[in-house]
Amino acid sequence: MATITLKNVPDDLHNKLKAQAERNRRSLNQEAIEILSDGLADTIPSPALDPEAFLAHVKKTHDSMEARGICLTNQEVLDAINFGRE
Known part of the structure; x- marks a missing residue:
């Protein structure tokens, strides 16, 4: 699996992500992956797949x-x- 490093994340955004992760009983990393997956779910389908x-x-x-x-x-x-x- 790939690794992504985010730089210059605003404190407010970090705090919101952290609070949401706690509410969902996930790690910060797991919550970020979930949000990215949800956000990209309805994007352009991969032409290689369909x-x-x-x-x-x-x-x-x-x-x-x-x-x-x-x-x-x-x-x-x-x-x-x-x-x-x-």
Whole structure:
């Protein structure tokens, strides 16, 4: 299993996580893993696991954006992808 180290966690966030872990009778580590698992449960499906589910998700997202008047060109998408990499 992989190990993750979080730096610069605000004291308030750390205290909330610690209190929630105590309420749920979990360690701080177990609580963080549970929160991450729950938070990522409804994210983009892995195309390697289920290509049809991935394509359905992409279409749903596209239709939702289009309904709100958001239309992006291929270049705008590429610029957004590369923005944080520069």
